Amino acid sequence: MEKVTMLIINRYILRSFFRLFALALATFVGLYLLIDFFERVDNFIEHGASASLYLAYFLNKMPLIITQVTPLACLMAVFMTLGGMARNGELTAMHAGGFSLAAISAPLLRMGLLFSLILLTANEFVVPDTVKQARHVLATEVKGGPSVTYKRDRIWLRHQKNILNIRAANPDRQTLEGITMLSFDDGFRVRERLDAAGATFAGNLWRCRDVVGRTFDPDSGSLLTEQRFPEKAMALPVTPEDFKVPGSKRNEDLSISELKRLANKLQQEGYNSTRFHVDMHARIASPFACLVMAFLGIPFAIRKGRGVSLASGIALSIGIGATYFIMHAALLAFGYTGTFSPLVAAWGANILFLMVAAWLFLQGDA
Structure with a gap:
């Protein structure tokens, strides 16, 4: 009977989570596209680009945008799901029914892990090709520049x-x-x-x-x-x-396996491969921000959820997410200069925020 009850509760939590996640993801993607549109619209207008090129460019940018904003959407969805349940007294009722905070949070953490694995796969097989195609559309088809074949390592x-x-x-x-x-x-x-x-x-x-x-x-x-x-x-x-030059291979155009091969090859030949190693580890570490954000959103929702309005919840989620991304970018910069090792630079923000989340989680569960 307890398993059946837990299954029903999990479905209820996930239904609320997916509704809020879809809304948050659509909002963040829409804002990102709007900002990018205003940054690029002069180029399209100046060169008389057709509507199909507008569409091709932004469709190819979508995978990159989604991978970048999904952790923030995951944080907001977890925060608003549990915050709403705390505000309505549903968490109190679940605790009274014998369900611990860990059991209630488990389906949300599983979703955070699932999203992390999906983004990791996208970073390897989808994002590099679509980024290259978006750049090709803008540089070659819109601006009329030459189509260049360029190998970063030769x-x-x-x-x-x-x-x-x-x-x-x-x-x-x-x-x-x-x-x-x-x-x-x-x-x-x-x-x-x-x-x-x-x-x-x-x-x-x-x-x-x-x-x-x-x-x-x-x-x-x-x-x-x-x-x-x-x-x-x-x-x-x-x-x-x-x-x-248009079409040049930047590190964001390379898959994880390509970055690894290039970094190892440069290192074996005695050249400085630090940036490639840092970017390779960052490409692996970044998707797991979804799991970290889901974990971090739980104790914040428990502590703040009762007295936080929707607008305040959104602002708090964005503030936490922005702090994470600023710290992640700063650590990567230290990694590029060799101050920190590639592993520390890429995973440092995840580890620090995970430790904070674990401490808050244990405090709330105590």
Whole structure:
């Protein structure tokens, strides 16, 4: 009899949760799309884009948007579900019937875990392709830019009589890794080769480290001179802006498995792979914010639910969610600089908020 009663209660809780979750998700997605629309509408109008391109762009943005706002929607749904039950005295009645807070909360936590696994799968198989397609629509079909095939880990550029090979480029941090530049004579014979482990852009020059310069006899191809420099300023025929081309592979365009392969490959070859490792772990950790938010929403609902109105509940949920995302972004920034390890940077916010939720949960259950 108790199992049947618990099953009925679980169905009642989940029915209320899904109703509120759908409403919160639709609201947040709608707000996100509205803001993005006003940011992009000038580009569409300026280039006379058709309505189908508007639709294609925003439809392809939807998976990314949904993965980003689902944890916040999950937090709000849990908070409002249990808060409403506390306000109506339903939680008191359940406690009087012998059901603990853990038993009442179990179906909500299971939903948080389920949503986390769904988002993790989407981050691997859905989001990277749709992000690339959305960027292609905006950059190529709307703005009329070139369709570029660009490999982040193997970049070849030709400039006058030089051929430049770059192992990896990070335009946001204005750095290059694994540089080789070949200079040719009029007969397309190699006369000079420069190798550098990496470079940072500063003052219109690239400050290269661990530079090896070699000159060759164009006729015989034999080595004439070899010089080594710990650091050297070089005028490479590129700037960081040259790598911000339409269609370029940013880390958000890569799946988790692609990020892992690229990070391991760069590390094995001796290049700086920190950013790729951080992004790989962040792509895995971020979906589990749904579980963390569901857990965190439970004690807040129990403590605040009775005296909180709908508007106050929404504001409190957004405040908690914003605090989480700010902390997560800050930890990732520390991870990119190498201050924290990739694991700590990616999972730190989840662990801290989970600890806070556990402490509040135990306090409320005591």
